[in-house]
Amino acid sequence: MATGSDEWVVVKPVKGFRLGTAMAGIRKPGRRDLVVMNWNEGSSVAGVFTLNRFCAAPVHLSRERLVGDPRYFLINTGNANAGTGEPGMVAAEKSSSELARLAGVDDSQVLPFSTGVIGEQLPVNRLCTGLPAALGEMNEDNWFHAAEGIMTTDSRPKGSSRQFEYDGQIFTVSGISKGAGMIKPNMATMLAYIATDAAVEPSFLQSLLLDLTNQSFNRITIDGDTSTNDSFMVVATGAAGNEIISSKNSGLAAKLIMALGEVAVELAQAIVRDGEGATKFVTVNVEDAASHQDALDVAYTVAHSPLVKTALFASDPNWGRILAAVGRAPIPALIIDRVSIWLDDLAIVDCGQPAPGYTEEAGQRVMNQEEILIRISLGAGNATEEIWTTDLSHEYVKINAEYRT
Secondary structure, eight states: OOSSOOSOOOOOOOTTEEEEEEOOOSSSTTSOOEEEEEEOTTOEEEEEEOOOTTOOHHHHHHHHHTTSOOOEEEEEEEEOOOSOHHHHHHHHHHHHHHHHHHHTSOGGGEEEEEEEETTSOOOHHHHHHHHHHHHHTOBTTOHHHHHHHTOSSOSSOEEEEEEEEETTEEEEEEEEEEOSSSOOOSSSOSEEEEEESSOBOHHHHHHHHHHHHHTTGGGBOSSSOOOSSOEEEEEEOOTTOOOOBOSSOSHHHHHHHHHHHHHHHHHHHHHHHTOTTOOOEEEEEEEEESSHHHHHHHHHHHHHOHHHHHHHHTTOOOTHHHHHHHHHSSOTTOOGGGOEEEETTEEEEETTEEOTTOOHHHHHHHHTSSEEEEEEEOSSOSEEEEEEEEOOOHHHHHHHHTTTO
């Protein structure tokens, strides 16, 4: 189990945003696997989706429908509806059409999302049969059950919430996420949903979401695999009744952006803490890089190295693996005698050489920790980037070897 609390963080209700769940038996009976979300008419909706070219049928539909007037999210777990060809698209359309019929909205106002096993046809009849129960359970307090309902290999539901005051009024930002494996977002994360009662202009909300994604869900990796189904959605219901936020140039906008950022980072880090088989939460910080891309290239090369990840799992202070990973990062202008590396505050490499005073015992103390910072200075500029990752354990292999059994 990765570090961090296993306890559910109470997620505050958001005015104008409702959630319902059902046990539809999509893959296994007796568990919540169907979630419906709905919001007030006139709300703003923004989203980002996976760049995996084998993106799932529901991703295609949701991306197309986002530009319209969405009113519902329809989410199932247990089946990704990816790699399913035309029948998969028909299933996504049929399920969203049935929800639209039951809810009295147009088909185009339902955005479907799926997560689970790739390459199997969606049991659309079971999904549709579960819709009345999910709709009958809709309320603003149902965040916990919704977080359970989107889980796959997750060991626990993930939620986050912030409230802030502006001009005597309380505003709320709340969200849930799911994900534990196949995690190396290439736009967003597995599935994540955030809602706020603030009123935000739609195009501005979309631009905020892009910045938000790059500082949260686009900074996590567990295994380097980008999912076919990644989606990150934000809804601003406007139920707080504030003057519509259309730029960053206001005190309310600043507070909202901070709250959104805190919730997104917390949800992203919760995915890493719950990484499949993870025993370590690892921050890789690269500083003094010539560009932000150089910093990210080095950070991800270290984070994706199987040798680094297995050393972390073994609590083995074999820092040569980190050094080797930095050296093979795709940075043609890397000058190795400017590179320094630390484990937490312990210097292990100083200007390309073993740091004076480093001892194996000191390195062991850091590696024994459940939370570790790997800090790397490239000595080439002013750019800094930070990502979060895990170790690689026996349990990761076991979970993925037995995923479909």
